[in-house]
Amino acid sequence: MNTMIHTRECPIETVINVLGGKWKPMIYWHLIESTKRFSDLERLIPAVSQKMLTQHLRDLEKEGLIVRTIHPVVPPKVEYALSDYGKTLIPVLEVMCAWGENHNERKSEESAS
């Protein structure tokens, strides 16, 4: 495989596409902590619409980052968890998170001066 970055789709865009949905980082973030049900995520992220929550979960599942488990009970019980592969994103998120926090502080200071 060619590792000449410029000739291929920028891998950074890949990451942004994977996490780029409005609520995806937050969804992912909550799943790092533990497995969650659909209604858990709705409660944890009150502003998200059902439609987008569903759609983002499907996207993340399609990328192999999360696993959707349907328990055949009544009422329905569906659980979402990070896949082993999905966990490989955690260190990436941590690095991003650290920079993002610093950047937010920087902007706060600058608007306070």
Next chain:
Amino acid sequence: MNTMIHTRECPIETVINVLGGKWKPMIYWHLIESTKRFSDLERLIPAVSQKMLTQHLRDLEKEGLIVRTIHPVVPPKVEYALSDYGKTLIPVLEVMCAWGENHNERKSEESAS
């Protein structure tokens, strides 16, 4: 302006917002290599429109990531370079890039099977 909104915005979203424009990662990526003129970037990123190139450059400048230097000559000469602060993003990009490349390969294999 105060920072009353201390809802602890997810720092990951901060990174995504900073790099989230359609061409921002690519612009940034080219500037890592060296200082570039506006026309250089147009040539390096043929698909970008003038409008978006200008707009994204302004955004990146506003975030303090790049520096815009106007040389008072005729014809105009404007150069864009990473700021020292902007360079702090490089390690973050490298981590993202590594994961993104791996993810692209993974998806290639899966669609080839």
Next chain:
DNA sequence: CAGGATCCTAGAGGATACTG
């Protein structure tokens, strides 16, 4: 409970023309 199906809007981005 965990969604699917519809309809609708805002804003990111594109196309084109013009200019100091």
Next chain:
DNA sequence: CAGTATCCTCTAGGATCCTG
């Protein structure tokens, strides 16, 4: 050369209603 200024398109996302 390095942009503005307009106008236009397209889609991510929101709101609402319905169901196995």
